Amino acid sequence: MKIERLQTLVTCPGRNFVTVKITTDQGVHGLGDATLNGRELAVVAYLEEHVFPCLVGKDPRNIEDIWQYLYRGAYWRRGPVTMTAIAAIDMALWDILGKLAGMPVWRLLGGKSRAGVMVYGHANGRDHAEAVEAVQQHLEQGYKAIRVQSGVPGMDKVYGVGKTRGFYEPAQKGLPPEEDWDTALYLRHTPELFRKVREAVGPDVHLLHDAHHRLTPIEAAQLCKSLEPWRLFWVEDATPAENQEAFRLIRQHSTTPLAVGEIFNSIWDCKDLIQNQLVDYIRSTIVHAGGITHLRRIADFAALHQVRTGFHGATDLSPVTMAAAVNFGLWVPNFGIQELMPHNALTDEVFPHAYRFEDGHLVMDEVPGLGVDIDETLAAKYPYERAYLPVARLRDGTLWNW
Structure with missing residues (x-):
């Protein structure tokens, strides 16, 4: 079994979400969340330019090896963009494994x-x-x-x-x-x-x-x-x-x-x-x-x-x-x-x-699997809209933690 296709699906049904969909050569797919509030498209670029090309052809059942490959293999470790991208791949692989086994991930x-x-x-x-x-x-x-x-x-x-x-x-x-x-x-x-x-x-x-x-x-x-x-x-x-x-x-x-x-x-x-x-x-x-x-x-x-x-x-x-x-x-x-x-x-x-x-x-x-899916047709009706969390300042104008 091999990973055949990887996609990012960006939708905004009231707020922005980035979803990764991984499909195997046997037609089984898994979903992962790649949403990073206010920096969503940075994760999309990281996935599409630097992660997806490396995973085509790999066995989706080797979840641990793929995780180590994406973390250790990139050399530049950690950080919210990198770890959100890794998380999305990881969730999708667990979803696939559960579907292959006919079991929920909790089992x-x-x-x-x-x-x-x-x-x-x-x-x-x-x-x-x-x-x-x-x-x-x-x-x-x-x-x-x-x-x-x-x-x-x-x-x-x-x-x-x-x-x-x-x-x-x-x-x-x-x-x-x-x-x-x-x-x-x-x-x-x-x-x-x-x-x-x-x-x-x-x-x-x-x-x-x-x-x-x-x-x-x-x-x-x-x-x-x-x-x-x-x-x-x-x-x-x-x-x-x-x-x-x-x-x-x-x-x-x-x-x-x-x-x-x-x-x-x-x-x-x-x-x-x-x-x-x-x-x-x-x-x-x-x-x-x-x-x-x-x-x-x-x-x-x-x-x-x-x-x-x-x-x-x-x-x-x-x-x-x-x-x-x-x-x-x-x-x-x-x-x-x-x-x-x-x-x-x-x-x-x-x-x-x-x-x-x-x-x-x-x-x-x-x-x-994870017990969740995405309606791609409905999702496509709600394109990305730029949105941010607030910024806080003290009353004298000093920038503070929001």
Whole structure:
């Protein structure tokens, strides 16, 4: 069996997605997600100019060798473009292998460790009252875990909060919008938000919060300590993790669990954080961290140090990645939680899939491969549209972490 054809399929059913389709000489095809939010076409060029020509004629069942070939063989390793491209190929090969075996990928990985994958939804509001109401709506929908973000008095725009009630999509058409940020206002506001939410919903709901890399290490420590009375499931991205030692300072001041890693590309980005037990959940994604093959190594390494998975699952990942994440989450022994920002109805039409939401969990039946496909005819009706995430500045104009 040989790889005969490789394609990139770019579509924008509300936001941009890049999909890799690999077809074998026996007519079996597999899909992989190659979406890198705001840099989508860079990955397309990397794949079409530098990866696809090297893979024609290779045996698609040799997943490990192909992964090593693309990582070690390129010499220039890591980085989001490279690792997203590798991830897309890897996902597609696992999809093919599952179809050849007549088994879902979760079974190829070793079978189910759980009946379903617990997910957390996003509740946000322009003020505290709206945020509390959004949390209650998520509980009515069946969520057991909920991330809470709220507007901050005195700031026009806050991460995680849309301009209207409900759905939040950060990527915007055109050039990057700029937003103001004020750390002092945020630090004064956030503990009060969670006091009100906890009083409204009681002690049994898992509550999460995303600081989105906005804080210095000592500011992050202050936030985590101030949130301790409200017993959060985690605080995510409390401070930028390029300096992994920064999380040691947070640990010294607070017992609030920490999650990080959605922008990590390899095991080397999180090695010190995990082996020194400076975080509790690793959030690396299948699409940006080298695919199932590499993320399995990260998860196994994390398990040795009692760190659990908590993968990124925003709408900048296509249903192909979400299908892969559900397969992975059903198997991985040290599963913690899975983020879920539901895609719009049109995206679900373009990418028909086998996973579904039930009672706060994503579940999947015994479907060969990843359990996801693409309607190429429908996808072609929605061409690429340039879109970017925002850029943040402090009120004095200093560029900050968005």
